[in-house]
Amino acid sequence: MGRYQNIVYLREKQWISGSPVMFNKGALLRDTSTGKNVLQLQFASVDIRTIRAVIVRIDCLDWTKKCVDALEHTFNDLSVKPGEVFGDREPIILNDENVRTFVFTVTNVIYENETLNTEEYRLIGIKGPQDINSFGIYAEQFKKELMFSGFQTEGIVRPYISDGYWYCACGTMNPGTAGECIKCRAEKRKLAEISSEKYLDEKMRERQAQQKSERNKKNKIVAGLSGAFIICLAAGVLAVKIVIPNMHYAEAVKQMESGQYDAAIEGFSALGDFKDSPQQTVETIYRKALRIKENAESTEEYEEALSLMDSIKDRKACEDMIQKTKFDMAGFMLENAETVQDYLDAQDIYNSLADDMDCEEKLLECKYQIACLYSKTEVHAESARELFMELGEYRNSEKCLAELLAEHIELTDAYKQAYEYYENGSWDSALEILSGMDPNNESVKELSVKCYDLKYKAGLEYWSSKNYAEAFKEFNSIKDYKDSAEYLDKIKKIQEQQEAEKKAAAAESSVSLGELTSWLNGNWSGDGSYWKNVTFTKITDDSMMLDGTFTRESGRVGSAAKISKSSVQLVFNIDAFGFKDIIVVTKTGENSATVKFWSVTGEGIKGKADIIHLSR
Structure with missing residues (x-):
């Protein structure tokens, strides 16, 4: 599991108007090597100037939202350009292990030109960007509009524009006053225009009408060629060789446009190298794969679509669609999963896509569902505990963890500490912890009896060696266990006799x-x-x-x-x-x-x- 164990993910983006930086994301981690909690933060610059240093005050809150600590951290020796991120390589060690939420206040920002911004900005939560797929049927059309407008199309998100701030298609958050993206220079006005679903719908209809017009032109050409064929037929064999393939080509085009993909593939393949038949074969296979993907109702259908795309990826740039199809297949698997293995299969796909796509939320959902299934079985309860702890505040993981620990006391940190004390011979410390737990719990009763028995045996050893003081301590702490009370009475009598002898000796020595x-x-x-x-x-x-x-x-x-x-x-x-x-x-x-x-x-x-x- 590594040195660092996740406690809480900090996913909510935070910013306030005027602040030169925003909080992008972070995590609260447990350093298993030192036993300390560590904070990992990532901030992003939303200023047009290059930032050299940033000072942030961090108010640390416990479960009840009470501030239990406050610390100040300086991010030094930076050279952060507009839109760039920083800070996530500097672990911040916390003093209180009960801290779970944080309030960030930017107190000082130093720029490359030595100017200083000392105004304080207490950051608050803001909306995050949406995935491009939230456009639904307009997603591909939006990509085309981005390309036509000269914007980048790799790693894009759905633009979001409000009065206070806006997200560019490149994913960068910009202050509301910025007319263009501080990172990629895309115009805010143009993005607002081409991201409108009304605009995209109009453009999609225009494209469909244009495609229909082009098909009609091709049909007229085919009709003309048919007439010419009659004329050329009389002229000789050469004409036949040109006209007939054109007719077959036109028929294959018609079949492709009407969705008869298998017939079209067969027709184009039969034409060999005639015109662009090889390219049309590839295009038809691609369209067939897309239709299977869009209508897929089983993992097998997604796999069929992927197989078709994989067969043409050397001849058509469809890697993005392959990734998207895998993403959708994993989503289908996640939605229909019933067993841990089902979720693990979906998780494997998301992990394979994590470097190119935002799969964090999906991976968390897989982990959450696996944890829920594990929590229902005795043998996997410990695994469920670890997963819920890693999930932190995701969904109701904290509640699930609390319910799991209530049912399985042996998984709690307190019980584990008691067990460690038991193994190390600190039985009194173990019993002190166990005394605060449910006395009717089988695990608590079992460990308590083990501690009692070892203390009883230690008492017997002290009794045998006539170390009555230590024997009394052991038996007195377990006076209700076995015959400990009888040994206490015996020890008291011996101690009384010893005390009397001491007094007699003292009296004797008092006469000179x-x-x-x-x-x-x-x-x-x-x-x-x-x-x-x-x-x-x-x-x-x-x-x-x-x-x-x-x-x-x-x-x-x-x-x-x-x-x-x-x-x-x-x-x-x-x-x-x-x-x-x-x-x-x-x-x-x-x-x-x-x-x-x-x-x-x-x-x-x-x-x-x-x-x-x-x-x-």
């Missing part, structure tokens, strides 16, 4: 060693003969002195270390005896505690007593 040694400082009494009286004296936060009945020496000083928020360990080195005492005091109340006592000797650690209870 200094606070424990300050609490222990003082006189205590306990059970056992050696612990009846004992005194703990705080020296520093991490050292204490101990006196008591169990001690080997008085005033021992040892180190203090915190074991827990309620336990402190005291270590005393007994140098005189070569060992150390380890005492662990555990707070059981503000004035009560328990003591565990060990001695470390060369033989190892030895407990000195069971748990001792202290009080004060």
Whole structure:
């Protein structure tokens, strides 16, 4: 499909009186490479001076006709002569992808002689030219009148003349004040005269009367020759050879003029090279082809006419009529088409003619009909969507597209974005988009379940790896799916337990060693003969002195270390005896505690007593 995808065709020609340029045509395109919308515009000069630069302000409107952006574009380095076009090779990148219609205002025009026109011209829609075939039976006569008047006859349109502007036969739009075409110099007055159907009808009747008169003259000549033949018959064989062929020739002419083409072709062919019989044979074949074409009621008849024209195209300039016949045949096929293939066949013919004839409207109609047929089948729904998008504002394509997308949500940009998120693992983003769609749609339900299932599996993996925080996120977003709610309850209990442990740890760490040694400082009494009286004296936060009945020496000083928020360990080195005492005091109340006592000797650690209870 190429890099650029059509969104909207801009077909309406726009101009306003006084403006040096007109808007000719354009298109809004989607750059599939950058994802940006691009505007392609073609303007035409209607000024007699050569234009060097043009500045145009473009008001960008959305579907509701609200102006959502405005930008200014300059067409530089031009050398545009009267009637010439420009601008369509400069893509204009848009900022807002919702823009669909545009208002053009010409703000500055710079001419080759450095003069500047700064007046603003807000362009409005105007009528476009009609195809030459809109003349109907007068089309060929108009071409003849153009030729007799010295005007060009290639690529012509039907002239249109109004007070504000007029179209020349060459297709150029001219301001109403122009007396002759700014491009081909054809006179407006003369075009108005020879394009009048009344004038063309009179000329056609004159031509038919002249042809009848010429036939009568030929008949009189034939009658004279017949009398001469009787005289010459007596004179000899030479006369017979001249008169008889003339009689046969006259009869063939009569048959051709009366529409007896097969008999005339046979008669002229039998005459060989007599007079212009070969040329008359070609002319008769041509007329036969034209009659078949004009009365054709089937594709086969059009093909027969084309076959006849093709057989004489080397001897008669009929290429234009061959093209016209193909155009008419495609029109017949388009009008009577019933299947996609029928429309494709017509489309192929229009495509073959596109370089020489204006087939754009017909090609759009083929595409539109194909899209309509595709939209009725499930298997071709995506193709229908693409075609309706390419058709833009043509006929009711936008409405058809909306109806198609309503029936096939899976074709919408939103659904496609959701599906892309699903494939990329962004399941929450996918579900967020899907939540705004019809929950009863099968495609929406199917994709939603796929996202739920993947999130559920992710939650199970997090649960197995004891990553409860991430597991909670996954299960919480799909709490109504399967047993996600049960896992949420389990995780909450685990998290509550973990929180309690954190608080306990925090509380434990909140009691310092200094606070424990300050609490222990003082006189205590306990059970056992050696612990009846004992005194703990705080020296520093991490050292204490101990006196008591169990001690080997008085005033021992040892180190203090915190074991827990309620336990402190005291270590005393007994140098005189070569060992150390380890005492662990555990707070059981503000004035009560328990003591565990060990001695470390060369033989190892030895407990000195069971748990001792202290009080004060």
